[in-house]
Amino acid sequence: MTVEKNRRILLRSRPVGLPKSSDYEMVEEEVPEPGPGQIVIRNKFISLDPAIRGWMDESEDSYLPPIKLGEAVKAVTVGEVVKTANPAYAEGDLVMGIHGWEDYSVSQGESQSTKIAADTGVSPSLFLGVLGSTGLTAYFGLLDVGRPNAGEVVLVSGAAGAVGSIVGQIAKIKGCKAYGIAGSKKKIRWITEELGFDGAINYKTCGDMTEAIRAMCPDGVDIYFDNVGGEILDAALMNLRERARIVMCGAISTYNVKEPQPGPYNLWQLLVKSARIEGFLIRNYADRFPEGAVQMAEWINQGRIKYKEEIIDGLENAPDAFLKLFTGENEGKLVIRP
Amino acid sequence: MTVEKNRRILLRSRPVGLPKSSDYEMVEEEVPEPGPGQIVIRNKFISLDPAIRGWMDESEDSYLPPIKLGEAVKAVTVGEVVKTANPAYAEGDLVMGIHGWEDYSVSQGESQSTKIAADTGVSPSLFLGVLGSTGLTAYFGLLDVGRPNAGEVVLVSGAAGAVGSIVGQIAKIKGCKAYGIAGSKKKIRWITEELGFDGAINYKTCGDMTEAIRAMCPDGVDIYFDNVGGEILDAALMNLRERARIVMCGAISTYNVKEPQPGPYNLWQLLVKSARIEGFLIRNYADRFPEGAVQMAEWINQGRIKYKEEIIDGLENAPDAFLKLFTGENEGKLVIRP
Numbered sequence: 001m002t003v004e005k006n007r008r009i010l011l012r013s014r015p016v017g018l019p020k021s022s023d024y025e026m027v028e029e030e031v032p033e034p035g036p037g038q039i040v041i042r043n044k045f046i047s048l049d050p051a052i053r054g055w056m057d058e059s060e061d062s063y064l065p066p067i068k069l070g071e072a073v074k075a076v077t078v079g080e081v082v083k084t085a086n087p088a089y090a091e092g093d094l095v096m097g098i099h100g101w102e103d104y105s106v107s108q109g110e111s112q113s114t115k116i117a118a119d120t121g122v123s124p125s126l127f128l129g130v131l132g133s134t135g136l137t138a139y140f141g142l143l144d145v146g147r148p149n150a151g152e153v154v155l156v157s158g159a160a161g162a163v164g165s166i167v168g169q170i171a172k173i174k175g176c177k178a179y180g181i182a183g184s185k186k187k188i189r190w191i192t193e194e195l196g197f198d199g200a201i202n203y204k205t206c207g208d209m210t211e212a213i214r215a216m217c218p219d220g221v222d223i224y225f226d227n228v229g230g231e232i233l234d235a236a237l238m239n240l241r242e243r244a245r246i247v248m249c250g251a252i253s254t255y256n257v258k259e260p261q262p263g264p265y266n267l268w269q270l271l272v273k274s275a276r277i278e279g280f281l282i283r284n285y286a287d288r289f290p291e292g293a294v295q296m297a298e299w300i301n302q303g304r305i306k307y308k309e310e311i312i313d314g315l316e317n318a319p320d321a322f323l324k325l326f327t328g329e330n331e332g333k334l335v336i337r338p
Numbered sequence: 339m340t341v342e343k344n345r346r347i348l349l350r351s352r353p354v355g356l357p358k359s360s361d362y363e364m365v366e367e368e369v370p371e372p373g374p375g376q377i378v379i380r381n382k383f384i385s386l387d388p389a390i391r392g393w394m395d396e397s398e399d400s401y402l403p404p405i406k407l408g409e410a411v412k413a414v415t416v417g418e419v420v421k422t423a424n425p426a427y428a429e430g431d432l433v434m435g436i437h438g439w440e441d442y443s444v445s446q447g448e449s450q451s452t453k454i455a456a457d458t459g460v461s462p463s464l465f466l467g468v469l470g471s472t473g474l475t476a477y478f479g480l481l482d483v484g485r486p487n488a489g490e491v492v493l494v495s496g497a498a499g500a501v502g503s504i505v506g507q508i509a510k511i512k513g514c515k516a517y518g519i520a521g522s523k524k525k526i527r528w529i530t531e532e533l534g535f536d537g538a539i540n541y542k543t544c545g546d547m548t549e550a551i552r553a554m555c556p557d558g559v560d561i562y563f564d565n566v567g568g569e570i571l572d573a574a575l576m577n578l579r580e581r582a583r584i585v586m587c588g589a590i591s592t593y594n595v596k597e598p599q600p601g602p603y604n605l606w607q608l609l610v611k612s613a614r615i616e617g618f619l620i621r622n623y624a625d626r627f628p629e630g631a632v633q634m635a636e637w638i639n640q641g642r643i644k645y646k647e648e649i650i651d652g653l654e655n656a657p658d659a660f661l662k663l664f665t666g667e668n669e670g671k672l673v674i675r676p
Contacts, residue, residue, distance in 0.1 A: 272619070
């Protein structure tokens with residue numbers, strides 16, 4: 001397909017609540033030329049993520065400066081270098097970075113776009129999900145922080161989510177027993193029947209969570225991968241084995257809470273079980289992403305890791321598709337193929 | 339000194355509150371003979387510990403079965419083997435174990451009495467304190483769980499206590515900066531002027547604890563050795579450096595609390611700082627006690643570790659001395675030399 005024009009979706013006004021179509025404008029421009037040191041990227045896959053909503057606000061609370069009015073909506077994309085004025089990039093290189101809702105993006109080069117492997121044997125779109133920060137959160141969180149040994153018991157909350165579902169599957173690959181906690185029958189069926197989890201609990205219907213975990217994991221838990229904090233963390237604490245490890249991945253929700261939230265009531269179990277809780281941020285693993293992505297791609301090619309991805313064709317569908325993230329209509333990683 | 343008789347202090351009645359002199363009876367018996375597999379120990383130092391009070395109760399809540407009425411009060415002692423019917427022990431061996439308030443104890447051998455090094459160059463009484471479980475709690479907790487690197491910042495609560503005071507001194511030996519939190523001017527003077535701590539805070543008068551730690555350790559804390567939990571833990575959490583470690587040693591007090599106590603409000607800092615909290619129990623290090631005691635004895639001989647020990651002569655003074663533990667009159671490790 002040859003695109004002669006560059007379609008772009010610009011932010012025209014700052015949304016109040018969920019963005020409306022009048023907050024955007026789609027324009028067609030000439031395909032840009034790179035300035036010195038720049039590259040031009042043909043976007044092949046555009047990631048839709050809740051964070052984009054934050055970038056649409058004026059406030060500077062988030063990681064990135066806000067999107068300026070009249071600028072293309074920012075998003076992580078995977079694309080191909082089609083023009084280069086930067087010796088570090090060649091035409092045809094596959095890159096990933098924060099670009100935009102547009103056919104072609106101009107990138108500043110190294111500070112904005114990272115080269116990714118073209119020979120993984122899987123769709124490059126996966127770098128936006130299972131080979132990207134969500135999948136690698138599972139990968140490095142479990143392997144580097146949790147350090148599983150074959151035969152150990154791994155429990156994960158948010159088990160049907162983008163991170164949790166991968167945690168359980170990597171645990172199985174490493175010879176562990178994998179157990180999950182999720183919030184619906186459908187999710188539990190998926191992780192136990194399709195992903196190979198050894199068991200799962202529906203936290204909405206299981207009654208006493210501590211007892212439910214005990215019934216499922218009568219010998220206790222060696223690694224609890226915590227995506228949620230709160231009561232489930234407390235229940236997991238009561239089911240630790242000696243030298244257990246709790247990987248603290250979630251609980252980011254507490255950032256937005258105005259009232260300070262108490263920590264787990266059962267933290268003293270760390271003492272009794274010589275156990276630890278350890279937090280981590282995936283951005284500190286940025287230099288090891290290639291290593292993780294290569295391994296994950298291999299497992300995917302072997303059919304040992306399954307994931308959910310929903311690809312929607314057509315740049316013009318980005319605004320509507322984006323809303324699915326907030327209504328829970330999407331199934332798996334949401335990607336636009338412009 | 340030759341003791342021809344075996345003086346023994348027997349428990350006659352179960353105390354209500356603090357034990358009274360009428361709860362004990364001192365008797366003189368013949369020096370016992372060992373049965374098959376047994377040894378007879380001449381007690382040289384008897385440790386007075388608050389746990390003994392628990393052993394005087396009928397209840398089986400504590401680690402050990404209660405002291406029977408008519409039996410000698412149990413205590414950890416260091417003594418010399420004077421008679422042996424067990425090939426694993428020779429006369430003159432120095433041993434440590436749970437024996438009694440008596441000149442001579444009959445021991446079941448391996449299950450009760452552990453041989454300790456006689457060639458440490460320090461008083462064998464120190465095996466009841468700084469070379470025993472309190473000093474080694476500091477040693478293994480800091481070195482094995484905290485894993486300090488030279489140049490790092492170590493903060494310890496309960497800093498003038500038997501564990502905390504050693505933690506700070508070992509931190510200094512390892513090339514760290516050592517900071518303490520304690521509860522009186524006198525304690526703060528002792529740890530900073532005599533033990534070499536780089537700074538200390540009086541938690542009773544410092545005002546906002548988070549700010550006080552920040553002022554003392556403006557670059558943050560690499561290792562927080564937690565002897566107390568609660569608000570001080572929360573304040574330490576707000577002052578962590580990247581990859582900080584919290585050694586969870588105290589907080590045993592929560593065992594006795596009827597109402598569940600919330601954990602730290604600032605636990606989410608573990609996530610932001612890629613930090614961990616790890617608990618440990620010193621009894622899991624039993625097989626490494628000799629290694630720790632040898633190293634600690636060397637540092638004591640070099641004058642690099644200081645400690646407080648109060649030795650009281652005369653078995654007959656054990657009941658009165660024991661009460662000091664509950665009124666706070668003792669200064670340092672309390673030991674009876676019978």
